[in-house]
Amino acid sequence: MNDVVLYTVxxxxxxxxxxxxxxxYVSKKFHVTEDERIARVEAxxxxxxxxxxxxxxxxxxxxxxxxxxxLSVLHCxxxxxPVMKQVAEVLGVKAVEKDPYIAVVRCSGSFEYRxxxxxxxxxxxxxxxxxxxxxxxxxxxxxxxxGDCVVACDFEAMYMDxxxxxxxxxxxxxxxxxxxxxxxxxxILELWPKGKKNQRIYVACLNxxxxxxxxxxxxxxxxxxxxxAEACRYEAITIDHNLATIDPDKCKLCAECIDTCDVRNIIAxxxxxxxxxxxxxxxxxxxxxxxxKREEEKAQATANNNPEPTV
Amino acid sequence: MKNRAFHKELKTFRLGGVHPQDNKLSASAPLAxxxxxxxVTIPIIQxxxxxxKVVVQRGDTVKVGQVIAQHEGFISSxxxxxxxxxxxxxEEVMDSSGFKHLxxxxxxxxxxWLETIDRTDTLVEEITLSRDEIVARVMEAGVVxxxxxxxxxxxxxxxxxxKTIDTLIINGVECEPYLTADHRLMLEKxxxxxxxxxxxxxxxxxxRSIIGIEDNKHDAIELFEELLHEDKQIEVQPLEVQYPQGxxxxxxxxxxxxxxxxxxxxxxxxxxxxxxGTTFAIYEAVQKNxxxxxxxxxxxxxxxxxxxxxxxxxxxxxxxxxTAAGGLPESTGKxxxxxxxxxxxxxxxxxxxxxxxxxxxxxxxxxxxxxxxxNCVHCGKCIEACPMGLEPYRLLLLSKAGQSEKSKRENVxxxxxxxxxxxxxxxxxxxxDYIRLSKTKVKKLK
Numbered sequence: 173m174n175d176v177v178l179y180t181v182x183x184x185x186x187x188x189x190x191x192x193x194x195x196x197y198v199s200k201k202f203h204v205t206e207d208e209r210i211a212r213v214e215a216x217x218x219x220x221x222x223x224x225x226x227x228x229x230x231x232x233x234x235x236x237x238x239x240x241x242x243l244s245v246l247h248c249x250x251x252x253x254p255v256m257k258q259v260a261e262v263l264g265v266k267a268v269e270k271d272p273y274i275a276v277v278r279c280s281g282s283f284e285y286r287x288x289x290x291x292x293x294x295x296x297x298x299x300x301x302x303x304x305x306x307x308x309x310x311x312x313x314x315x316x317x318x319g320d321c322v323v324a325c326d327f328e329a330m331y332m333d334x335x336x337x338x339x340x341x342x343x344x345x346x347x348x349x350x351x352x353x354x355x356x357x358x359x360i361l362e363l364w365p366k367g368k369k370n371q372r373i374y375v376a377c378l379n380x381x382x383x384x385x386x387x388x389x390x391x392x393x394x395x396x397x398x399x400x401a402e403a404c405r406y407e408a409i410t411i412d413h414n415l416a417t418i419d420p421d422k423c424k425l426c427a428e429c430i431d432t433c434d435v436r437n438i439i440a441x442x443x444x445x446x447x448x449x450x451x452x453x454x455x456x457x458x459x460x461x462x463x464x465k466r467e468e469e470k471a472q473a474t475a476n477n478n479p480e481p482t483v
Numbered sequence: 484m485k486n487r488a489f490h491k492e493l494k495t496f497r498l499g500g501v502h503p504q505d506n507k508l509s510a511s512a513p514l515a516x517x518x519x520x521x522x523v524t525i526p527i528i529q530x531x532x533x534x535x536k537v538v539v540q541r542g543d544t545v546k547v548g549q550v551i552a553q554h555e556g557f558i559s560s561x562x563x564x565x566x567x568x569x570x571x572x573x574e575e576v577m578d579s580s581g582f583k584h585l586x587x588x589x590x591x592x593x594x595x596w597l598e599t600i601d602r603t604d605t606l607v608e609e610i611t612l613s614r615d616e617i618v619a620r621v622m623e624a625g626v627v628x629x630x631x632x633x634x635x636x637x638x639x640x641x642x643x644x645x646k647t648i649d650t651l652i653i654n655g656v657e658c659e660p661y662l663t664a665d666h667r668l669m670l671e672k673x674x675x676x677x678x679x680x681x682x683x684x685x686x687x688x689x690x691r692s693i694i695g696i697e698d699n700k701h702d703a704i705e706l707f708e709e710l711l712h713e714d715k716q717i718e719v720q721p722l723e724v725q726y727p728q729g730x731x732x733x734x735x736x737x738x739x740x741x742x743x744x745x746x747x748x749x750x751x752x753x754x755x756x757x758x759x760g761t762t763f764a765i766y767e768a769v770q771k772n773x774x775x776x777x778x779x780x781x782x783x784x785x786x787x788x789x790x791x792x793x794x795x796x797x798x799x800x801x802x803x804x805x806t807a808a809g810g811l812p813e814s815t816g817k818x819x820x821x822x823x824x825x826x827x828x829x830x831x832x833x834x835x836x837x838x839x840x841x842x843x844x845x846x847x848x849x850x851x852x853x854x855x856x857x858n859c860v861h862c863g864k865c866i867e868a869c870p871m872g873l874e875p876y877r878l879l880l881l882s883k884a885g886q887s888e889k890s891k892r893e894n895v896x897x898x899x900x901x902x903x904x905x906x907x908x909x910x911x912x913x914x915x916d917y918i919r920l921s922k923t924k925v926k927k928l929k
Binding site: 289294299300306 | 831913
């Protein structure tokens with residue numbers, strides 16, 4: 173009996189020692205030297221592993237950024253410019269500043285404006301509902317309201333508003349990681365430049381149907397009337413497929429378009445009412461001036477007996 | 484069991500399957516002509532493949548059978564005016580798929596048919612057209628698979644290059660509960676269907692054909708046995724009642740014991756399957772020069788006053804059928820286009836009947852309501868029920884986790900969406916919903 177115990181202990185110890193020697197040798201012989209900067213970059217990253225940068229996780233981002241040494245493409249949207257500055261310090265390269273982004277909800281079709289035409293009682297997921305049919309309201313472009321985006325958000329930056337049935341983004345928490353954008357089957361969420369003083373202007377509608385049809389389905393749908401596009405001085409608003417879209421790169425946040433929309437569906441975030449009022453008056457004055465100018469030109473043209481009408 | 488004139492052994496498929504309640508309430512209701520509606524809305528996509536191209540304009544006058552949308556390419560199908568009258572608005576409308584598609588509206592006036600169409604009931608048995616002419620005629624007539632999938636039939640008649648077809652299978656299974664459209668058609672137009680089978684055999688160049696009929700349709704089996712007892716080429720095979728026997732792959736397994744390979748087509752094992760409804764439409768197209776402008780639709784439900792089978796012009800609003808069957812019962816929770824297993828609830832009663840609409844089913848609120856979902860208990864019932872040998876519970880989990888590549892390796896694309904897994908799940912998990920989502924994602928991977 174004692175012999176059995178003795179032999180067992182001895183043989184196991186022997187195997188253990190042998191394995192230790194082999195492992196030691198192998199670890200020395202095949203040692204992989206990882207760039208120590210990778211660990212340092214990873215330490216300054218937020219380590220949320222959200223995938224917002226396009227890499228599978230923070231470690232992969234660190235590897236990629238160390239390998240390329242170029243900060244113009246790779247950017248951590250969660251950490252933003254402060255973190256990228258630290259990364260630049262670690263790598264000893266120049267930091268590249270990028271405008272912060274935020275997710276916006278491009279649908280205003282709350283319960284009040286967009287009546288339900290049928291009842292959906294399938295699996296509670298927007299993705300499933302979206303491939304089954306066009307939705308429980310008349311609008312085939314609008315929010316389905318089952319909150320796939322809220323589930324996708326890792327930062328608790330979204331919630332479903334029970335009164336409107338639409339998702340709401342909490343500005344301070346949103347990191348523009350793109351998870352909600354990818355989860356939305358109707359492409360309602362979009363990353364938008366956060367803007368100076370956190371101000372931004374966008375059209376909260378994606379309905380591409382004819383104006384009359386769209387309005388029948390939703391009281392605040394964009395009808396593509398182009399009043400906002402006409403009012404815009406910077407040609408930032410385009411009308412395509414009966415839908416107004418604002419180009420955030422061209423928009424100068426003058427807010428003069430806001431009150432041209434008869435359903436008030438151009439959303440201006442973080443603008444004071446006074447500023448909007450001012451913008452509106454400014455636009456009206458400008459239009460008045462332009463109208464007068466045209467009339468004068470017309471009068472002059474008739475005085476000159478010019479048969480060709482001037483524009 | 485009744486006194487049976489036939490003594491053949493019942494066959495069925497080997498893998499999986501479920502037994503939902505039959506509920507064939509309209510089985511004894513003879514085919515009736517639905518009165519012409521005031522207007523029809525004809526979607527130009529009623530088939531798999533390229534959408535047809537509209538060739539009429541608003542204000543044009545059309546006759547029944549006139550082409551209003553021309554096929555684009557070989558895997559596409561002609562769309563014909565199903566009623567005579569004036570073309571109304573051509574716009575996107577909601578159809579039974581639940582999405583908006585371009586459709587042509589016709590304001591019905593009279594019932595004026597094209598002169599080339601033979602509308603008499605006389606049986607034309609002699610097949611004069613050649614193989615290629617048959618394919619061309621079927622293509623011209625816009626016949627598509629009427630069991631629901633809507634694959635253009637002419638594409639299935641033309642034997643693919645490098646493949647040899649030895650058997651033609653005629654699908655008279657109608658395994659969906661409630662539906663009786665094919666059953667009634669088999670009872671009332673058996674001779675026409677048999678001529679249709681001969682046309683298909685000629686076009687495919689095969690000398691053997693089997694008509695598979697489930698055992699719950701004794702009268703149809705007996706009728707075909709009687710008509711075909713001297714025929715050496717066409718055989719009638721009664722089948723055990725089991726869902727989803729009407730699935731192409733299941734039917735081939737049941738009748739011939741051949742297995743269609745994963746991702747393959749029936750032609751890979753030398754078989755072509757056509758539905759009896761399609762066979763009848765092919766008979767009419769080839770022998771009567773009549774395009775597919777009407778079909779049999781079962782209108783049924785437990786609380787429906789008169790469960791019926793109607794001849795319905797394509798494009799008729801569903802509400803007309805419901806009214807003709809005694810109106811919408813108050814208890815109705817869902818109106819389903821198709822059968823209860825694979826059908827789809829419709830969001831609007833104005834949606835038009837399409838070439839693939841086999842039934843309109845009104846289910847009571849109490850029966851449609853989804854029960855509360857629980858966690859998977861790993862009982863394996865879904866695996867037992869799956870006729871394709873998949874592991875549905877696992878596919879659900881993979882779909883929820885967004886693991887498309889793994890789902891692909893688990894052969895999610897082999898799923899025929901019969902819904903047997905969701906039907907048997909004791910935890911009421913929406914298995915098929917998630918599998919369908921996964922299929923869409925996997926198809927995008929390629």
